[in-house]
Amino acid sequence: MTDKPVDACIPVDISDADVYAAMKDISGYLDITPGDFKELYLRAYQHAVLRLTQSIKAADVMTREVASVRSDAPLTEVAEIMGRRGISGVPVIDAEGRVLGVISEKDFLVAMAGPEARTFMDVITSCLKDRACLAVPVKIRSAGDLMTSPAVTVKPNTPVMHVADIFTRKKINRAPVVDDEGRMVGIVSRADVVRSSTLLEGK
Numbered sequence: 648m649t650d651k652p653v654d655a656c657i658p659v660d661i662s663d664a665d666v667y668a669a670m671k672d673i674s675g676y677l678d679i680t681p682g683d684f685k686e687l688y689l690r691a692y693q694h695a696v697l698r699l700t701q702s703i704k705a706a707d708v709m710t711r712e713v714a715s716v717r718s719d720a721p722l723t724e725v726a727e728i729m730g731r732r733g734i735s736g737v738p739v740i741d742a743e744g745r746v747l748g749v750i751s752e753k754d755f756l757v758a759m760a761g762p763e764a765r766t767f768m769d770v771i772t773s774c775l776k777d778r779a780c781l782a783v784p785v786k787i788r789s790a791g792d793l794m795t796s797p798a799v800t801v802k803p804n805t806p807v808m809h810v811a812d813i814f815t816r817k818k819i820n821r822a823p824v825v826d827d828e829g830r831m832v833g834i835v836s837r838a839d840v841v842r843s844s845t846l847l848e849g850k
Contacts, residue, residue: 662698664694664698665691665692665694665698666687666691668690668691668694669687669688669690669691669693669694670687672690673686673687673690701806701808702806703806703807703808703843704803704804704805704806704807705801705802705803705804705805705806705807705810705824705833705835706803706804706824706832706833707807707843708807708835708839708840708842708843709803709824709832709833709834709835709839710833710834710835710836710839711832711833713738713823713831713833713834714728714729714732714734714737715737715738715739715740715831716728716737716738716739716740716750716790717739717740717741717742717790718739718740718741718747718748718789718790718791718794719789719790719791720739720789720790721788721789721790722755722788722789722790722792722793725737725750725790725793726755729750729752735751735752735820736749736750736751736752736820736821737749737750738798738823738831738834739790739791739794739796739798740831743828743830744830744831745825745828745829745830745831746798746800746823746825746829746830746831747791747794747796747797747798748791748794748795748796748797748798749794749795749796749798749799749821749823750790750793750794750795751795754793754794754795755793758788758793798822798823799813799817799819799822800822800823800824800825800829801813801822801823801824801825801835802824802825802826802827803824803826803832803833805824807835807839807840807843810822810835810840811837811840814837814840820836820837821834821835821836821837822834822835
């Protein structure tokens with residue numbers, strides 16, 4: 648348990664167990680003064696938030712119907728799927744549904760305009776300077792050539808707060824959810840993590 652204060656941004660039902668755990672955090676005899684009560688409340692709130700956030704798992708918020716491609720899929724097919732569905736990344740799977748990697752818009756940008764590319768305009772700039780667009784050789788490549796591998800994945804029982812931490816540390820916006828054999832069962836995004844707060848309100 649951290650001593651860092653927790654902002655009361657969501658309603659939390661503090662249980663007797665949370666209060667008891669908070670009381671154990673405070674050493675010495677408890678003389679319930681306003682200061683003691685405030686400290687006890689804050690610690691109980693922290694325990695309640697931790698308990699509730701640990702109870703929301705990736706499986707509770709993930710998208711189960713996931714667009715994916717095989718490693719031998721042409722990049723034109725990959726780009727068409729991403730454009731049609733309005734998504735910025737797609738998992739690459741094998742014949743058994745195991746996740747091999749992920750292709751994102753950034754992978755396309757880097758392939759077409761180099762590692763410094765960050766936006767579509769970087770691609771345009773590269774094409775204009777070289778007088779020949781690098782998209783031409785990309786057309787003949789497959790998903791397996793372009794994907795980032797290995798993919799960062801999570802398990803269905805991974806707490807959503809841990810997923811959020813992974814997104815921050817790895818600087819990614821989504822992660823395939825896989826079973827013990829590495830087969831994809833869903834995908835969780837930053838938007839899913841944000842929406843998980845509505846589940847806390849109902850607990």
